[in-house]
Amino acid sequence: MTTPDHQSPASAPVVPAARDRIYRSPMGLVGGVLLLALVVWLGCDALFRGHGRVPWLALAVMILVVPLVTAFTLRPAVFANQERLRVRNPFRVILLPWGELATLRSGYSNEALATSGTKFQLWAIPVSLRARKRAANKRAKAAAQAARGGSGPFAGPRFGMFGGDASVPDVSAGRARAETDKVMDDLRDLHERHGEAEHAQGEITTRWAYEILVPALAGAVLLAILLVTG
Template sequence: MTSPTPPAEPAYADRTFRSGAGLVTGALLILLVGWIGGDAVVQGKGNVPWMALAALLTVIPLIVAFTLRPAVFADDERIRIRNPFRTVVLPWTAVSGLRASYSSELFTEDGKKYQLWAVPVSLRERKRAARKATREAHDDPYGRTSVHADVRDTQARAAFADRTVADLRELSERARSRPGASATRASVRWAYEVIAPAAVGAVLLAVLLAIG
């Protein structure tokens, strides 16, 4: 009699972490810069329209890089960090730790450190969450202590960066607890689609300013 096939381990879908404030700020900045630059292109005289186009070619990719582009993608095998100018892919087996102090950072087993641009740390938000937790601890209508309180409730009240880092730590620990090593290889790729147009625009703008 054949033994039953053991059930396959569940596959966890990719999770995406991004800064909502960064997305809103980036969209507003692009609209503002586009409106000012477009007006200069239409109404400008002489070299002004060309200088405006060169400035737009320089500034808009940088706005996208620092506001819309940053994101962190994580699943049960790897983490992909998309920062302004490069994308880093790491298997969880290569990650030694994560922390959110003044910025969100990931540390690897070989001593490297990567900043998570998509997970900004707001000290004001962290202080506000700490004050709220303190008030609830002193004024608990159900008489619950920290021993009986649900950990998920505590995480829900935490600041965005602290919640995100806690979620990533959970994914990392879950991946490390599974048998077998991940086949994902560590890789770093520069974002030439952002760097190239910004560099070209900066060179054109410098030339136009030089020739007057």
């Protein structure tokens, strides 16, 4: 009896998909939940206790406002793995393979710049100038302490968790950096390691968030009709 010299596709081992790293804004999530709770509370109160046109106006406002609050607070997220960067912004989802990414920029906002020159803002990773200022002050203090030879109230031969002299704070490892800048460093590292890989090539695709746009548009139309006919 002969045996086949090749393996059928059905019996080939399944390669698991790369696991995503997910980046979101904690303050955005907290703020979104609080805003939604306030909108629903006030809207339901007007909906069930209002008279005349008030319930209809409350319904229209809720249909308009709830998707918009969700879009700008709960929805934004960045998903990254070895193959691509997926950016979920308020009204669009951008799938950006690492091979099509030119660079990641951090200024007053964090952005992904494609090789074609197209710029995509990363809504889920907002820039905090205040956090950057605090991190810069920490680095300056650490540099001044290092220049003095580690003198200060905690100077002396100490050892860190993994050994080594811990008398001077370690800022070279990026500890004295704003959290969003650390996230951008992680994304840059993924881009550098996988940008030239075969599995990280492809085309940039974008999709509009119709699940947000359609309800918001319906609420705006209903609210406009109520205001015009009132």
